Structure formats: C-alpha cells, structure tokens
Amino acid sequence: MTAPLDPTAPAVVAAPSGLPAGTIQGRSLGQIAWMRLKRDKVAMGGAVVVVLLILIAIFAPVLVGWFGHPPNEFHQEMIDPSTMTPKGGTGISGDFLFGVEPLNGRDIFSRVLYGARISLLIAFFATLLSVVIGTVMGVVAGFFGGWVDTLISRAMDAFLAFPLLVFSLALIGVLAQFETSLAVKGDTLRILLLIFVIGFFNWPYIGRIIRGQTLSLREREFVDAARSLGARGPYILFREILPNLIAPVLIYATLLIPTNVLFEAALSFLGVGIPAPTATWGGMLSDAVKYYTVPHFMFFPGMAIFITVLAFNLFGDGLRDALDPKSSR
C-alpha cells in the first residue's frame, strides 16, 4: 500500500504529483499494479500458495505416484477390524503421509490432492461462467440503460432472492434425472452440472458491480470526449469501456473463486457433489463428521479448504489494493 495511511495526511502523497516525476511516465496501469503487488508480501504469499495449489492439482497423479497410493484404493490392512478405525489411531506414517480413512483405509494424502483438482476445476470454471454472464449482462444493462437495464436489474434482483444453497441442492437433484438423455455422464456430467449451478447463480453479484462500473464509466469525461469526436457505440464500448472493466472483473473474479470453493465444498458436504468414489474435500468432510473421534480425517480436508480459500482471499485482496488503491477495503 502506498496510499496515505494517515487520515490527516495530505492527499498529495497519493496523487500522481507525489510520485517521483520520472517514475510515472511510460508505465501502464498494469505495470504500476504489478509494482504495488510485488511489494505486498502477504498477497504475494497468497499468490505463491495459489500457484502451488494449481500445480498440485495438475500434477496430483504424479505426486500421488511418488508419495501416496491411488486415491480410491482400499487398504483394509490398515484398519482395525472391530472398530473400523485406522490401526494406531491415524495410520500416519511415511507410507501414508496424512494417515488413512477409517473403514476402508484409503490414503488421505492422495485423496486431499485429488480433491484439489475437483475443487479448483469447479471453482475456476464456475467463476468464469459467472464472470462471462455477469460482465455481459452488466455491460449491456449499464451501457444501454432504459428498459434493457430495468429488465436485467430486475432479473438480478430475482436471482438474488433465491435461497442459493437450497435451490442448488434441489436443482442438482432435478437435473440429475436427465442423466440418461445427455451425452456426458458420470463425474464429467456432475462437474459440468456443479459448474453450471454455481456459476449460473452467482452471476448477479458480478453483474451488479459491472453494471455500476459501466454506468459510471459511461459518464466519465474520456467517454464524453470520444463521443464528441464522433465515436460510435461499439467503438466506445470496446475501446473505452471494456478495457476499463478489466481491473474490476479481475478483482472480483479472484475474490469469487474462494467463495465458489466454499460453495462446492458445501454442496459436496450436503451430499450433492461429485459421486463416490471421487475424492472431494467437502465429501471427505461429510464422511469425516461421522468419525469425529478420528480427527485427522476431518483435519486434512478442512485445512485444504481453509488454505485454498485463504490464499485466494489474500491474493484477491492484494490484487484489489494494487489495481484499485482507492477502495482499500
């Protein structure tokens, strides 16, 4: 943060005039933001974790090959046949880094790693869907105004009035009945379904923000200037407004990802996620609740969710500070 920290400090520090005169020239907004971001150690820490998580998700099969066992493989030999809990309490060893699940002895390490794939995949694409719908709707509503704006704004209000979680639960149940009539099935179908439901219901949040930004951009001088020079609607839209929406879209997309990670976990926790035996963090937690006396079972997936969401939040906060220092929320 280079913005003034002292409420009584002079505005001059934040204003461009306060910056070294030489440094400001020739740098794009992106470069300035990158400079700010690089200096924000916490945000960079979040970014590093995010990158690591993505790598873990991509290379889960390799990592599991080195350090674990196939995620769905049973290890009954690790289980006490009377209590169904891992022998020795957790089963944590060099062989099973995070121990094993009760009942069937599956490798928690492998399952947490594979869980990252589902979690991130769904969170990313659901966010993408929300951002695409939200941006298009927001820009259309904000740019064209009038009845188009009214219609889209009302639709957004209606969406926000739905009990999101309950509705997603029910919708997934209903849509699953279509299963046989669709080309894709199994996990792929469920993943698409979850992406659709999560992404589709979240777009109004982005939509509202983008609409507001578009409205204010439309009134700004440089758009007026362009218009007075005879620029036409599409030109203004694509050359003047959309580029200025990149920053808010990027910020809110980054902050929507952790929300979606939590949302996917909640759906899996409530039993409508990806079907067994595919490992998901929410699904693991839901299983682990029944074995709360074997706490390592809930600890690892719980921590995985926590670290992922925290990392994205930290990075998102930093990104916002960097791209939009005025909104220091």
Add this chain to the structure above:
Amino acid sequence: MTFLELKDLRIHFPSDDGLVKSVDGLSFRLERGKTLGIVGESGSGKSVTSLGILGLHKGGRAKISGEIWLDGEELVSASAEHVRTLRGKKMAMIFQDPLSAMHPFYTVGAQIMEAYRIHHDVSKKVARKHAIEMLDRVGIPQPDRRVDSHPHEFSGGMRQRAMIAMALSCDPELLIADEPTTALDVTVQAQILDLMRDLQRDFNAALIIITHDLGVVAELSDDILVMYAGKAIEYGTAEDIFERPEHPYTWGLLGSMPRLDRERTERLLPIKGSPPSLINVPSGCAFHPRCVYADRTGGRSTSDVPELLESEGGHLVRCHLSRDVRRAVWENEIKPNLEAS
C-alpha cells in the same frame, strides 16, 4: 507581539517510498486584521501548512518541528487536547469543496450548532438561534428555514456561505480559508470574496487565504507568500508580488493567471513540467528542472539550495539569479508579454 508567527515549520510524512517533506522550513508573520495569501500549485505544502497551524496533524504520523506562535502561545509543543480547545474558537478554517467538507447526514444548522456548543455552554435553543443568525449574516435567505436543510439541498454558493457561517460561529481570531472559491463559478466567487472581506473587517480577524489562483489573493491580500515544494520562494506585499515579482515561478503563476479582461482565445502561459516529488526533491533549487532561466545561474541551481533573501523592503525571494538579472528579465521579457496579451 505578533499575533501569528511561524518559525522554521517543518511537517514531514514518512511513507513507504521515503520521507515526504510537505512543509520544509516555513516562516512568516501575520497580524490581526491583516490578510495573508499563500499561493502555490497543489502539493506545494500550502494546505499542509494550514492544517499544521490548526494542529490537525497531531497524533498522526506526521513529524512536526519548528514553532507556531499564536497570540503568545506555542502550538507545536502544546498538547493535542489544548490545541483542540483552540480549534473552532480561536482559529477556524473554511475548506474548499463544501459539499464534501460538510457531513451529508446532518443538517447545516446542526453542524453550525455543534461547532458553537462545543465551545459555549448553551442550550440547543440558544445555539439554534445563533446558527440562524450566522446564516443570516453570511447572506443566506430565509435562514430560519434553511437551518434545517441538509448540505446537498443547498446550491454551491450557499454551501460555501454556510461553511463560512460555521467557521465564524465562534468569532475566531484566525481564519484560514483553503481554496474558498475554487469549487464555485465566477460570479459566485466574487460574492464570496466580497463576503469574506466584509466579515474580516467586522470580526477584525487575521485571515489566511490559501489558493493556487493569484486572482483570488489579488482581491483580498495584504501580503502574499508563494510556496514551492514545501518552501517559501517569494514573500512580499500584494504590490510587490503583482508589480515587482522576482521569482521565475511567480512569473509563471502570473502568466498562467486567467484574467477577466483577457480574450478567451488567448492562450495562457503555463509553467512547463510537473510539480516536483516531495520525497526526492530536486537538488539545489527545487524549481530548477522547470526553470527557463536555470542556465543563467552559473550551475548553482543544481548544486546549492538558494536562501530566502530580502530583496528590498520586506520583499523576500529564494533565487540564485541576481536581483538585477531578475528585475531585468521581469521588465524586459515577462511583463511586456503579459501586458501585450
């Protein structure tokens, strides 16, 4: 005893990028009933100075040194609480952009009453009466009705009048007006300036007007202080500054001053370049990167910091150019240009 005296005031702000030297060794005096205009670009330290006098940097991160003497009291070393009791009563401030400077949720009357009651132990009723009087005095029509309006319900000029009413509500002896007319259109500007002149006369207050607009100080000021990069670069009477300015920066300001008597089509003479960084202040004379005459200082402009020296009869200038050179340039190069245009 001088009513207000600043001695070598320095106000520095630490930041991630380094120390921001917003005010760097400023001294001046001001007597009751007199008006001082402080002029400079944004970032020159004029607003920081005014807030510093009011003690509004206390308790923050600002590093303040030097002395501020107000009516025999030193304020830099005084406790924050003591300075607070002086604020509003002994010294008051009129801010630019009254729309943002007044709280949007409270009525204008309530905000004036609040200022009054903080310093006077009176009932709400009395305070309200006083508020209406003040509004009346600053020329707001139907003050008994407008007292219950919110700032956003006022026009720009009315808001500035209300702001002035609020500042004057406790009969301050020192009044600081920070860009009091910047946000207003030209005709209203004139009205407000008239109002301030009248009020100052009535209250016999010392007035500091802070502005980047020489036109404003021309109307009101007895003395004028020109600031650049946290330092005073020229000080003198209004006549000194307007008739015999000696600093190239002041020339630039005069050149960029819009005048009602000028044709619209004529171009102003802006100062080249942008204001300096307050962290890495240019070496030597802070103005040298923008100074057209820097090459006539024999290289001193980049190496030595010029002193603020008396040119003649209290007229102070901070410049490496010799007085003769300065006068010659003004008379031969600048003045004819300004008048011709």
Add this chain to the structure above:
Amino acid sequence: MTKKSAAAVVAATAALALGLTACGGGDGGTKKTEGGNSGASAAKDVANGALEAVFNPSDKKGGTLKMAVSEDWDSVDPGDTYYAMSWNLLRIYGRPLVTFNPGAGAKGRELVPDLAESLGTPSDGGKTWTYKLRAGVKFEDGAAITSKDVKYAVLRSMDKTTLVNGPTYFNDWLDLPKDFKSVYKTPDVNTDQAIETPDDQTIVFHLNRPYGGFDYFAALPGTVPVPKAKDDGVKYRDHVVASGPYKFEKVEAGKQYTLVRNENWDPATDPIRKALPDRYEISLGVNADDLDNRLIAGDLHVDVAGSGVQPAALSRVLSDPAIKARTDNPTQARTWYTSIIGDVPPLDNIDCRKAVIYAADRVGLQNAYGGEFAGGDIASSLMPPSIGGWKKLDLYPTGTGDVEKAKAALAACGHPDGFETNMAYRADRPKEKATAESLQQALAKAGIKLTLKGYPTSDYFALYAGKPDFVKKNSIGLATNGWGADWNDGFGFMSQITDSRTIRASGGNYNLSVKNPEIDALIDKAYVETDTAKRDALWGEVDQKVMENAYVLPSVYAKSVMVRGTGMTNVAVSGAWDMYDYLNLGVA
C-alpha cells in the same frame, strides 16, 4: 463364533446367579417373578448380558424411562407404521390381538395372546381364523374394547392412500368384497365376508387362501384397536387412543413424545406387561452422535432405533472395557445385500452374475457395513440365520475376492475381459456408499468396471432402483439393498423380496432381481403348507435357489452394537425385534 457363545453363556449364568441371589420384589408389583431384584443395586455389567437372558431383572415400579432417537419414525398410529422400533414400542400404548413374548433371545420370538385370550383358532383348512378378546379391556377413556374396534382398526389400516406407511398383508390376504375401497370412502359396504364380529368379544378373519401363520398377522400393529369415533385418518397419529398401560401425554411431532400411565389399563387383563416406569420420555431428532454420548454417559436409557451406535462412538465403546460391558451385540433378522439385476445385460447370464459374487471382497463388504461387530457376520445367503429353515450355504467363497474364479466365470459367460455396468446405491447412506466403493475396487480386479450412481433414499425404490424401466434405461446392473423380517419366519422375511409376482412396473419394488418361476412355485407351496417344519424347509429351499442363481450378493447378516443405558432393569434383547424389548423395561 465359539467365542461369542461362550460370552453369552457367561452372561446367562451371571444373570441367573443374580436372579437366584436377589431377594425381595418390587414394591407394588402384581406378581413376583423369578427375576425380582430390589433394583437399588444394579446388576454387574456384562457384555451381551441381555442377549440370552433378562439382564438386571426387577419388578420395581416408578421412575422415568428416557428414550431418544436421531430420526423420527413414520408414525405412532398403529395402523400407519412400518418401523421395527415402532412396532416394538407401540405395544406400551396399544394391544394387538397377539404379540411376541417379552423376553430375551428365542423366547422373544414366541407368539403369545395379548388382547386375545389365546392364539387364533384356524378352521376351513387355515382360511378362517377366530380370536376371542379378553374381557374387561378398556380404552384410555374407559370405553370397553370390543371386537368391532379391532375390525375397524384392521380395515382402516388397509387404506393405503390415506395411511400409506403400514404393511399390506391384510390387503393381500383378507377376502374383501370387490366394492370395498376404504373405511373412509365406502363406509357402508358390508365387509363381513372378510372380518366377522359375531359378538363384542369375538372376531373372525376370512382369508382368500389358506395361511398357516396367520397369528403373525394378528400380531401386526394393525390389530391394535382403534375407536371409530376418534379416528380422523392420518390425524389420528396426534391423539392415538391407548389400550395399553401407557397413554400419550404430549405428542410433539418431530420433537418429543411423553407417555404416562393409563389408569384404565387393568393389569388383571394383561399377563405379559409389567408396566414399570411411571413415565416415558421419548426425544426425537436428537443428534446421533450426541445420542450415543448421552447413552454412554448414562443420561439416556435407550436409543429407540435399536440399530446400534454410530461409527464415531464405536471405537470408544469397544476399546473401553467398562463401556463394552454395557453393550449387546445381537444378530438381527436383517440381511444387507446387493441385488444383481438380470434384466441388464450381460447380467442376464448366470455366469456373469456369479463372476460378480466371486470377485467381490466379502471382508470389504463386511467392513463397509461396519465390521464384525457393528456390521455383522459375512452372509452366505439371503435369509438370515434367525429365520426358521435357514441352513448354512457354502456356494461361494467368503474371502477377500477370488479373481481366478471370477475370471473363469466371466469366460464362461462370454466376457473374458470383463464388462461395464452401473451400480445404484442410496447416496445418503454411508454404509451403502462404502459398499459400492468396495465393490467397485474389488470387481475392477476381475475386469468388471462399475460406475457408481447414488440416489436419494426417499425415492430409491419408488423412482430409481425399484422401478424396472428406470433400471433398464440406465443399465443398473447392481443395486444395494437390505431387508429386515417383518417377523421371524420365511414368509415374513422372504415373500416381499423373492416373489417375482410382487414386481410392479410402476416402481416401488423391493425385489429387484429375483425373477424365477421355480422360486415362485416354491413360494406358492410354502404359502399353503401349514406344517411349520415343512414350511420352513421350503423357505430354506427358496434361499438356496436364490443363491444358486446368483440373484443377490449378500454382504452381512446385520449386527448392531447397542449400549444399555445405566440404571435400566429388565433389559432383554427380544428375538422378535433384535433390539431391546420395550415392553417391560424398568428404571432402577
């Protein structure tokens, strides 16, 4: 299993010893029994102590018996319920014609007359059954109970569009007139051809075909008398009129039931009930883990569900000797199994079905249901051992999966490289999910690839696994299933899940895979066989045919680890329900 028997013997001996040394009876008990215990000093805790004998017998009256259940059951209306716990419990407020002898083990499987003076008298070759009601039995409002109240109760329980939950045995077997729809829709139709009430104490049932085991029907909750004047269909559950020793004080659906003594119950008319506690408090919807904790801590007496502790408590219960001594581990008349559905190729081929059974990891399946104690013993047949006619079958290995045999079977069915099929399970049942996961792992080794499909329990049979066209359309070759006996004989266990003629296209089927005319014929023979031993043997034969044809892959004969709350007297695991008998529990 020698170990367990030994434990049971020890337990029985201990209880017997206590019975002999204990002196004095309960205060105010009507009769002294051999199990009289002063109640102040509880018996020493012994694991499986209530399995074969009454644990801590006592006649001491008074106190509040605290029960809880994590999920509510369907209804307390005797004509509208199909949960074992409910059938067990409702006898404290309702008296069927006949009921199971309250007592431990096999004794609990004996039928004894309750509202009736004696067991039923068959005539007309088993097509007509007559019962005489005891004299002087009253409803809680003091009205005398007549045979008409019993007849009304039975008839109303047959309206399956109103009282949807109960069994349909009476619907299927009584000789009803064609124009009779329901007591509500067609109240004026004469139903005497099905049930006659020649006088207030006599009730005569006429069946549409002979049936030797009608006393089991007479023991169904449907015969608990209901006064017609108080019946308002499904709402009757809110104010059930008691005929037993307790009546409802408060009915808060989903929250709590409280029962207090019914002053109009006369112990003289009731030789089987002790009616010890003054009060029953039954909490509903209690967090299952909390329920276990409270049971272990002694704040609760009984988990009404009787299905044992949750996985979380299991390790604690089994590893702490003091708590383990308070457990009973009965085998239930319930089998958890997987239906192998022949409608879906290539499972129409018997060798492909066998390959599934060979490849299955039977220990894994046992573990899926909770292991040897909480899950049960590995099952080798559909019919559980407590059902008459059960014989040990040894058709398939019960180890961790025989890939060689499975591959041979696959070769025989023409799929040497295996095949793909789908497996349905109830998604909200963790044990069935674990079963499906285990099978998926084990079958993969033989080349059979399973895709798992979870469906909600509520619609599992109605819309998914129990609906033939859905099953075919979605190629569901395997489906988890489970069945508990309505009562402990071959008919009570097998008729609903092995008779292909019960399968309806509209769905709601429990028999998902057994479709064989030979088996149907055997069932018909068993229906009309009045000799118990011969009948049992026929059901045993049905069981064998089911296994020979590889229609099901049995997982376990269900067992449960139940914790006895502290301070309970007269605790016995009834052989009829395989949970604590709720009729005569007392509080010390």
Add this chain to the structure above:
Amino acid sequence: MVTYIIRRIIGAVLMLAVVSMVTFAIFFVVPRAAGATADDFAARYVGKSATEETVGNLADRLGFNDPVVVQYGRWVKGIVAGAEYDTGAGVENCPAPCFGYSFISHQPVWNDLLDRLPVTVSLASGAAVIWVLAGVATGVLSALRKGSVFDRAAMGIALAGVSLPVFFTGIVSLVIFSYGMGITAPGGSFTPITENPAEWAYNMILPWITLAFLYAAGYARLTRAGMLETMGEDYIRTARAKGLPERTVITKHGLRAALTPIVTIFGLDFGLLLGGAVLTESTFSLNGVGKFAITAILKNDLPQIMGVTMLTAFFVVAANLIVDLLYAVVDPRVRLA
C-alpha cells in the same frame, strides 16, 4: 414516500410471483419434460409395497394428473384463499395463506414453517447480535489503529474467519466444546426463549458463535474499510477543525457514515439467514427452516420445497425493501422516488 412504498411492495409481490413460477417450473415442469409421469410424482407419497392402483388413486387425489398450469393455479389460490385437501379420511382445511399441504408430514406447509421459524429466528438474531457487536467493534478499533499489532491480528483472524467453511468450524467446535469439554449444548435441542431463556441461550450459544464468527469476520473487514474511508473524508477534517473531541469525531461523524452501508449489508444478510441457515442448522441438528429445506429436498416433498423457497425469497425481498427504506432514513441524500 407512500406511493414509493406501495410501488415497491407491488414490485416485491411480482418478484415473489416470478420466484414461485420458476420454482414451480423446476420441480413440476422439468421432471415432466424428463419423462416423469403423474404416478411418479405420487409414488413418493406412498409407503412400502403400494399397488399400482394405490399410486394411481393417490396421483388423482393429489392432482398430479392435472395440467401444470392448473396445479400452479391451485397453489396460488391456496395462498390467497386457503385450500382444502382430501386426506382420504376427510378434508383437511388449510387456511390462507396456504403454501401447500405436505402429504408426508400431513401438515399444511405453513404450519410446519411457522413451527421451525422460532429456531431460525433465534439462531439468526442471536448470532447477529454477536457478529454486529464483535465485527463492528473490531473493525472500528482496527481502523483507528491501522497497522498496529491489534489491527494485524484482528484482520488475520477475520480473514481466517471468512476462509473457514461454517460446517468445519461447527463440527470442530462441537467436538471440542460439547463432546470434549461438555460445556456447551451438543446441538439438536431447542428451547423457546419464552419457556426458559437460560436453556434457550445454552442450546444456542455454540451455533451462535460459530455462525457469528463467519459473519463477524466479514463485518470486521467491511467496517474497517468503511471506517478508513470515512475517516479520510473531508467532513471528518471539518469536524476536527471545529474542535470536536476525537471521540465525538469518531462516533458521531465517522461511525455514523461508515455504518450506513453496513446496515444495508446487514439487512440483506439477516433476511437471507431468516430463510434458513442451512449449513449451520445441519451441522448443529437444529430444526430450523434451513434443515427443513434440506429434509424437504431429501424427501422430495414438493409442497414443502415450494413453501420454504417462498419463505426464503420473501425474507430476502422484504429485507431489500426494509433496507432501502431504512437507508432513506439514515442517509438524507437518498430520495425515495
């Protein structure tokens, strides 16, 4: 003002109508499009071993054979004028507002919802008190001491708070405080405040804190940001220049303005929570509206699903309306038109 309110109320009703139509379509039209028959709808309302005839009769009686529009019309009519349901043994009257009648619980949905509402209201309001107090206080202190150890610690915890799924914190706290230490209620029980306030609080305290932790974290962040922004406003400088004591500057001038947007967000959050804190109620086995919704979905009890969706939507829409009106009261710049 009055016309504005009337217009908004009409708008809200229209919004609810849209929500109801969409919900109805999803649960009644979509399955039909997928090939479900009227009997399939009825099948879930019958017990074990029902005959085809039974199912058919029930489908008739429950009206699943009627066109969807007729079914929807009947549902709407029930809300306005009440409805009567044939329970087989007689007719059950379901007075207006009748949001349907569950043939599984044999209750008008409205009664069931009213029954569950006290739990959810208790949960939401108790948690709200905690999170507003804790969140706002933390946020204000953090903002005033920006960069201090307190600020860093508080914001660190707040970020952790918004990053933890409530079902995870809930279970962990249950295991530690209820099962382990035994100092809090283990969930599953609810005592109305009118019966025994102490027991009410004892039963709710853990769910309150769990839920409040999540929200308090968010509110602390929001308040801090709002406070920082507000304290940098010109009018704060003006207030100081007037010589107001710092305390007055912070509370009367700073907080008032900083809290205004928080009021908006609070209204919406609270409205949404009243429609059921699904995850918290599930985790703590609280029989509130949220758990009711989950159970309704698991049982596929259509009238209940419709009812609970409408209730939640109602709370959201009502909260929106109230917040907008409240905003006009708090911020005089807002004009209702």
